Amino acid sequence: MPQYMLIMRGTDETNAAMMANVDELMAATRLFIEETAKAGVYVAAEGLDDPGQGVVVHFSHEAPVVTDGPYGETKELFGGFFLLDVASKQEAVEWAKRVPSVPGSKIEIRRVPGEDEVPQDNGKFVKEGALRESSGQI
Template identity: 40%
Template structure:
């Protein structure tokens, strides 16, 4: 099973932000956590995200998408980073999530990533076939 751990935090808590702990503490704690994930063989991906001022939003209220540059001042919390883990059970995902070194004011949302088997019996066969083909193409690209 794959799970995504999504770190949500106010931008003021971002590295270097006014409410953030010292940079050395953040990198040291996250480095230990990420190393533990690698050593356990469960980490598939992990990334931090830049502040919303570097990003943009795409919305569609009609037929034409609208692009709005950041920062996203109306947002109280933003996704600050994520991990993707491959574990044997929900309980194991919860154990890893509990170990994540997040501090006060930071939230970690944990979501199971849907597998192809979750779509069986729901999606039409041609959709499942097309999805399987896309996944094979991505896997082949990763092997190059």
């Protein structure tokens, strides 16, 4: 089955609203993860730290430039994700509708291409596959 990433996106306002109800939302999120696990579609889920604690590496100059995060003029922030193994984009949408959230937040849904969709004869992917195998990742 294809995998879909449900990307949690919010603003400073929705993040503040989430933090005001953090215990309730965390409990609801644990239940959501349990539901996806019982349904056999759960792959992974992670939240991210405060965007102000991150940095950004810019590749627009000769040498990469590192600045404090998250970004310059951003209105939405990536707050975490759920990775689900579901049959279709529509099924991913149905799960996304159930993600605990606050008004104003969004879930972006992106399909994760399978290994069989990547050109395996490409030298870069051959080297990556060998590296993953040697490190015990596959």
